[in-house]
Amino acid sequence: MKLNEAGTVLLRTHGLRAGYGPIEVISDVSITVKAGRITALLGANGAGKTSLIRALCGMVKAEGEIHLGERSIRGLRPEQIARLGVAQVPEGRGTFADLTVEENLRVGSFARREAAGFDEALERVYGWLPRLKERRWQLAGSLSGGEQQMVAIGRALVAQPKVLLLDEPTFGLAPRIAMEVIQILRNLQVESPMGILLAEQNMALALKVADDGYVLSNGRVLAAGAASALREDPIARAAYLGEA
16 A cells, blocks of 8 residues: 555554653653544643654654654654655744745755655645745745744645644634634645644644544543544543643
8 A cells, every 4th residue: 555545554653752861751652643634632731742743753762663654763863754754843833034935935845855846846835825825925924823824834845745743733823713724734634645643732623623633641642533532532521621
């Protein structure tokens, strides 16, 4: 089965542990991200969502298994993992305020697996995010919070990743704008074969778009399953409220 076929496991971990120095913040975590599907990573603030994403990107020292397709990527440098097809949209967006929208998107080209075809990739991103094309020569710092989040997503998409990791993409956004961002992810799911891992504290919002998910608490998976089941899972709800 090819990696771009719907349902193929693109990214998986088994018994993953990660932390900072002697402090372990991710313990025995096993997850999968599949092509053409959105997987939610849920949990209250401090549950370990950001640390897990950083471990997947090679930004935090990890033990256990991390595979992209059949290839182990644990221990690789972040830039190596990015070039293999894992793109991250970090919490806080990380846009360059003094660069234009298009210049910000061009930053994403450094992580492309193939040097050729950037203009085609850029036009594809503008097709997914038409507002960015309208603002392409505008400084990113002059955009609204929601538009800056779109720039951050677009910058990751320019790299044409196999797997897209998003860390709290709706944080700090008004509900209407947050729903716009979620709709973008839904459109990507339909139009692209990539797998999406969506880390969100807003459980209700994430489960509107996710196919399945995992609930983290204190760095461990407390619950996992189809999004429809997690909506009604009392353990998932307790973890979302920070009670687990």
